[in-house]
Amino acid sequence: MTDRTLEIGCFQYDTTQPLFDGTIPADSLERTMETAATLPEIFERLIRGERVRHCRTGPDVLPEAAGVGSAVRRAADLPEPGVPALVRLRQHPFRDHGTT
Amino acid sequence: MGRTIGEFGTYGQDSGVWAKGILMDDYGFEPERNRWLIGGLEHPSAPFGFIPHPHPDNVEVADAPEGRTLSDMLDTGEIDALFSANVPQCMLEGSANVARLFPEFESLERDYHRRTGIFPIMHTIVARRDLLRERAGLASDVYRTFCAAKDAAAERCRHNRRLYQVQTMVPWMNALVERNNEQFAEDWWPYGISANRATLETYLRYHYEQGLSSRLWKLEEIFAPELLVT
Numbered sequence: 001m002t003d004r005t006l007e008i009g010c011f012q013y014d015t016t017q018p019l020f021d022g023t024i025p026a027d028s029l030e031r032t033m034e035t036a037a038t039l040p041e042i043f044e045r046l047i048r049g050e051r052v053r054h055c056r057t058g059p060d061v062l063p064e065a066a067g068v069g070s071a072v073r074r075a076a077d078l079p080e081p082g083v084p085a086l087v088r089l090r091q092h093p094f095r096d097h098g099t100t
Numbered sequence: 101m102g103r104t105i106g107e108f109g110t111y112g113q114d115s116g117v118w119a120k121g122i123l124m125d126d127y128g129f130e131p132e133r134n135r136w137l138i139g140g141l142e143h144p145s146a147p148f149g150f151i152p153h154p155h156p157d158n159v160e161v162a163d164a165p166e167g168r169t170l171s172d173m174l175d176t177g178e179i180d181a182l183f184s185a186n187v188p189q190c191m192l193e194g195s196a197n198v199a200r201l202f203p204e205f206e207s208l209e210r211d212y213h214r215r216t217g218i219f220p221i222m223h224t225i226v227a228r229r230d231l232l233r234e235r236a237g238l239a240s241d242v243y244r245t246f247c248a249a250k251d252a253a254a255e256r257c258r259h260n261r262r263l264y265q266v267q268t269m270v271p272w273m274n275a276l277v278e279r280n281n282e283q284f285a286e287d288w289w290p291y292g293i294s295a296n297r298a299t300l301e302t303y304l305r306y307h308y309e310q311g312l313s314s315r316l317w318k319l320e321e322i323f324a325p326e327l328l329v330t
């Protein structure tokens with residue numbers, strides 16, 4: 001892992017699974033993929049990451065899948081620009097985790 | 101009107117914004133004339149603590165009681181309705197106390213998409229602004245990578261269907277795929293601004309109309325500039 005390695009957090013949907021299983025090689029974008037039991041955990045890591053970043057060295061890069069609303073709501077004080085890769089629409093597969 | 105309605109995580113959770121907005125547009129729904137209870141769907145949980153929870157002063161919003169889930173409270177009648185992207189457990193278990201607001205939801209949703217061109221979106225990718233400043237072209241690299249992943253997944257789906265190695269137990273999957281092909285053509289999940297502009301602008305309008313943002317945001321303000329041409 002280099003200091004250009006992105007930490008990308010998102011759920012393992014069928015549309016993102018190729019990022020996790022190596023189908024999409026890392027040469028175009030050096031990255032590590034992370035997920036969590038629930039989506040809010042991923043959102044929270046990004047948002048709270050602003051504090052972590054100040055005391056971290058090395059890869060402190062954290063694009064993440066986020067609710068559109070969360071991004072808009074944060075935009076007033078800490079804009080997190082969107083990348084229009086709209087990972088999943090409408091229905092979540094993991095009901096038991098109470099994800100959003 | 102005058103009902104107690106559950107919503108997951110926060111007043112203004114993405115699926116709740118969509119549901120309220122569509123009901124406001126099509127049925128004259130008025131969120132402020134109901135009481136909103138925020139909590140966990142299947143597991144007791146406090147409202148999200150990592151984002152602000154703005155809501156208009158005239159909307160009554162409260163936390164669900166400690167240790168309770170919205171699914172259980174719907175089943176027992178402690179809440180009258182639940183706005184959720186996920187089907188609650190009580191519904192899956194066939195509770196006689198709970199029914200869908202729109203039993204014919206699939207045909208209604210497909211008709212809504214045909215009328216409006218909108219297939220409601222809940223998630224996008226966001227990146228830290230300081231990082232995008234430091235690394236020119238990063239947003240495009242991330243976008244292309246996610247597009248490649250989606251394309252690979254779609255090809256995997258087509259390949260498996262041709263070989264009848266569909267990785268699901270769902271019967272009549274071919275019929276569903278054919279209905280979706282008819283509705284969405286080749287790309288069921290288009291990424292990028294142009295293909296989603298109407299959907300995204302509608303979401304931002306709902307967000308503003310529901311008092312969750314202080315002004316009506318434009319797409320140009322919330323997406324990386326280099327990706328506005330996607």
